[in-house]
Amino acid sequence: MKPMTIPKAVAALLVLLMAAGLGAAEAAPKTKATAKATAGTARTSKHADKGITCAQCHGRAAKKELVPMQQCLSCHGDTKELAARTAKVKPTNPHENRHFGTEADCNRCHHEHAVSENLCLPCHKFHFKVP
Amino acid sequence: MSQDHFQEDQEPDQYTKQTIENGFSRRSFLSRAAGGAAAAGLFGLSGLPAMAKDAAEAKGPELATSGDGGATLSFLPKPKPIRDREISETLTFDVVVVGAGASGVPAALSAAENGAKVAVVQKAPFALSQGNTGAGIDLAASEKAGVEALVARLIADSNHRCNPKLVRQWAYHSGEAVKWVIDRAKQGGSPVVDQGSPAQRAILKVNGYSLGYVTSFFGPKPYTTGDGMRHLAKTAEKAGVRFFFRMPAVQLVQNRAGEIQGVIARGPDGKYTKFLATKGVILATGDYQNNKAMSDYFIPDVKHFGRKQLDKTGDGFALAYWAGGVIEPIGHTKMLHDFDAGPASMCDMPFLAVDRKGRRFVNETVEMSLLNNYLRDAENAGHYSQIFDSNYMTQAAAWPGKLVPPEGLKNYMPEDPGPKKGVFESQVNTHVAGTIEELARKIEADPATLAATVKRYNELVASGKDSDFGKPADRLIPVLQAPFYGIHRRVRVSAICSGMLVDENHQALNAEGKPIKGLYLIGNLGGGFYGGVDYPLTVFGLSLGRCYTFGYLTGRHVAKL
Numbered sequence: 058m059k060p061m062t063i064p065k066a067v068a069a070l071l072v073l074l075m076a077a078g079l080g081a082a083e084a085a086p087k088t089k090a091t092a093k094a095t096a097g098t099a100r101t102s103k104h105a106d107k108g109i110t111c112a113q114c115h116g117r118a119a120k121k122e123l124v125p126m127q128q129c130l131s132c133h134g135d136t137k138e139l140a141a142r143t144a145k146v147k148p149t150n151p152h153e154n155r156h157f158g159t160e161a162d163c164n165r166c167h168h169e170h171a172v173s174e175n176l177c178l179p180c181h182k183f184h185f186k187v188p
Numbered sequence: 189m190s191q192d193h194f195q196e197d198q199e200p201d202q203y204t205k206q207t208i209e210n211g212f213s214r215r216s217f218l219s220r221a222a223g224g225a226a227a228a229g230l231f232g233l234s235g236l237p238a239m240a241k242d243a244a245e246a247k248g249p250e251l252a253t254s255g256d257g258g259a260t261l262s263f264l265p266k267p268k269p270i271r272d273r274e275i276s277e278t279l280t281f282d283v284v285v286v287g288a289g290a291s292g293v294p295a296a297l298s299a300a301e302n303g304a305k306v307a308v309v310q311k312a313p314f315a316l317s318q319g320n321t322g323a324g325i326d327l328a329a330s331e332k333a334g335v336e337a338l339v340a341r342l343i344a345d346s347n348h349r350c351n352p353k354l355v356r357q358w359a360y361h362s363g364e365a366v367k368w369v370i371d372r373a374k375q376g377g378s379p380v381v382d383q384g385s386p387a388q389r390a391i392l393k394v395n396g397y398s399l400g401y402v403t404s405f406f407g408p409k410p411y412t413t414g415d416g417m418r419h420l421a422k423t424a425e426k427a428g429v430r431f432f433f434r435m436p437a438v439q440l441v442q443n444r445a446g447e448i449q450g451v452i453a454r455g456p457d458g459k460y461t462k463f464l465a466t467k468g469v470i471l472a473t474g475d476y477q478n479n480k481a482m483s484d485y486f487i488p489d490v491k492h493f494g495r496k497q498l499d500k501t502g503d504g505f506a507l508a509y510w511a512g513g514v515i516e517p518i519g520h521t522k523m524l525h526d527f528d529a530g531p532a533s534m535c536d537m538p539f540l541a542v543d544r545k546g547r548r549f550v551n552e553t554v555e556m557s558l559l560n561n562y563l564r565d566a567e568n569a570g571h572y573s574q575i576f577d578s579n580y581m582t583q584a585a586a587w588p589g590k591l592v593p594p595e596g597l598k599n600y601m602p603e604d605p606g607p608k609k610g611v612f613e614s615q616v617n618t619h620v621a622g623t624i625e626e627l628a629r630k631i632e633a634d635p636a637t638l639a640a641t642v643k644r645y646n647e648l649v650a651s652g653k654d655s656d657f658g659k660p661a662d663r664l665i666p667v668l669q670a671p672f673y674g675i676h677r678r679v680r681v682s683a684i685c686s687g688m689l690v691d692e693n694h695q696a697l698n699a700e701g702k703p704i705k706g707l708y709l710i711g712n713l714g715g716g717f718y719g720g721v722d723y724p725l726t727v728f729g730l731s732l733g734r735c736y737t738f739g740y741l742t743g744r745h746v747a748k749l
Contacts, residue, residue, distance in 0.1 A: 182614060
């Protein structure tokens, strides 16, 4: 993929922040380095840290959409394989359940620009650490 | 039943008139706005600050508005129409069902068996439902007076606020429908059984008249009606029904005349598919318990209760509302219970009951299905415990309900290492302890408070009179002999069972009481069947029985158009 120009990257990042519900009130990070400096807060991107651009997930359209789960799978692989890998996690397999089978939307628990959460709580006492 | 039962010269029935007058619809807003009243919809709701802004900015019908024009509902915003060039595929069927649950799957199969080409679009990755029991009346085993007596009982259960025509329709068609669901689910591989009349012991006679029942049981847990509907869906697929999973319906296709011609759904890839329906769209999308703003508005009573379901966001309400449908007035009917923490057969037995802290709060002859009303605050949030001592098998033997012996209670104890059977393991919450204080800690109550409550309760028992709550003397047994038992129940929202205005064909009516061509609403989206504060537990499985019956009838009706 062609590297992004700086103005484009800034614009994309702004859109990204807005999509994450963070609002545009904060000053936009001028460079990737600034974005990195906020690592550890909700305003980070683990993917960006690995050199993945906004557009690789959010697309190139002017209006950035929420990322469909299929986009996650295009890199992370098949849901059934993932469920097989976590089959022995106690007390239950987080990637296969009665509500969604193996097809729970990744974004329900795993957040890219906010703190991840455990959708099982508080109905079930399944205390997972969600990366 | 004629297709268009409403005629210009015929007054709508009492229920319909009331719902049109006080419910939520576009016309009621538009007509009042046109008359100059409250176009911006100022209102005094607290806790929803975003709505004030929305009201100030309300541009005519972009936001839903209450029947009196006084409230603007930001949680039902009108979607921006999806343009044809955004549609990646268009498919044409006779009947399109939205939602693969306990009414949607039967509707689809019923339509297919009556010759229709049917599609089901479903938000989840498979068919879904909850609960185990579905009920119908076996007409061959019932006196007509018995059927009418039960209808009268159910109308009373709904505080006389339901549409009696719909209750009668269930009464006279449910036996046939539930039998049909059992048969077709078995064909799909389901272990479903008909428990018949024995499952309905309390209503074998009503007002002295005899009744018989068809009682479908999809169980025991962890097998539920969800698995049952997946088995039924297999039969439906064999009958030619096409299922489209992971495709939430986002908009209806409506022409200028107001007729519904299809539905647009979004696939997992984010692309839109247009499903055209030549005969009709049947919405079976369930309730809105997971839509917080909508719940807070229509049924604030459930604000602090947990939810049993996921993703019940009221999608069909928004779709039908924007098509001109009418949402039932505020004061919706709720269903809250907990059959999982301990034995279901002991849930209504009048043992000492204490709130989350350990205080007695009620005359315990109040049924579990109503206890939520005492536990609506944020602190209790539906939590309470039933407390009894080691003599319960003998001392409560004469009470209605069915006692489970100590060995059987272990099945409901998270601390017991033995294998569990017929329960959801993560939901069991029964405990045993040598002292009241220890029991209090296990049921997460305050030990000193529970000890004081038990002491006081034992005094009342010894006196032979419940001078605190007036419970009958034969329902007073002491809590003296260790080990002590506690069933920590937490009632959560199983369903909200009020919906939108329909006629006897389950066709949506608009604010003039006229049917919206091509639009049908069933399951918990369909209104008029209840109306009380709480879902009644008079007929075990009424809710699922109603879903099956109206799905069965509506699928057939629309297929034959």
